[in-house]
Amino acid sequence: MKSHFFKNISVCLVLILFISVLLPVIYNPAQNSSQVRAIGQEELFLGLGVAVFIYATYSLSERTSFEVSDPVIDFDDEQKDLLVRIISAEARGESMEGQIAVGAVVLNRMESPDFPDNLQDVIYQKDQFSPVEDGSLYLTPHVRAKEAAQKALAGEDPTGGALYFYNPDKAKNGEWFEQNTTPLKKIGNHVFSR
Numbered sequence: 001m002k003s004h005f006f007k008n009i010s011v012c013l014v015l016i017l018f019i020s021v022l023l024p025v026i027y028n029p030a031q032n033s034s035q036v037r038a039i040g041q042e043e044l045f046l047g048l049g050v051a052v053f054i055y056a057t058y059s060l061s062e063r064t065s066f067e068v069s070d071p072v073i074d075f076d077d078e079q080k081d082l083l084v085r086i087i088s089a090e091a092r093g094e095s096m097e098g099q100i101a102v103g104a105v106v107l108n109r110m111e112s113p114d115f116p117d118n119l120q121d122v123i124y125q126k127d128q129f130s131p132v133e134d135g136s137l138y139l140t141p142h143v144r145a146k147e148a149a150q151k152a153l154a155g156e157d158p159t160g161g162a163l164y165f166y167n168p169d170k171a172k173n174g175e176w177f178e179q180n181t182t183p184l185k186k187i188g189n190h191v192f193s194r
Contacts, residue, residue, distance in 0.1 A: 088141035089131030103152030
């Protein structure tokens with residue numbers, strides 16, 4: 001971490017030097033290049049400002065890409081496959097946001113004291129996910145479900161902490177959800193609640 005910081009500072013210093021010293025020489029051909037000239041205060045501030053802007057932009061973009069690609073939860077391949085399968089089976093026709101939301105609900109349940117604390121037990125808990133009961137969990141998952149699972153594992157949660165989801169048009173026990181949970185968000189065909 002420290003070496004990365006010092007590398008970025010070095011890049012900024014080189015930028016300051018370039019902008020404040022070399023750029024005016026390049027754009028001022030009348031000046032004799034054999035003469036040494038002092039750096040003006042305006043040039044130094046301009047160089048410093050541009051370098052800070054470039055450093056901040058670079059640093060922010062690097063942090064953002066790190067958060068997206070680095071998983072918050074470290075699953076082995078078998079667990080990742082199971083998460084991909086439940087997302088695909090439950091949200092195959094939904095948008096990417098809807099698929100990520102289904103993955104987030106599964107992961108949120110692992111953190112809740114009201115549910116088991118591991119992925120297999122959450123997914124295979126009796127009467128929780130219809131794809132387990134009807135066997136669609138074992139169908140070949142849709143390719144987009146893998147991307148959704150990666151994003152959910154990286155911490156994306158478009159539901160805001162939901163523990164349940166249901167399709168009001170298809171759910172057999174929709175009344176239970178309406179009476180016992182608090183709706184947080186509707187994404188596609190699913191209502192996400194807590």
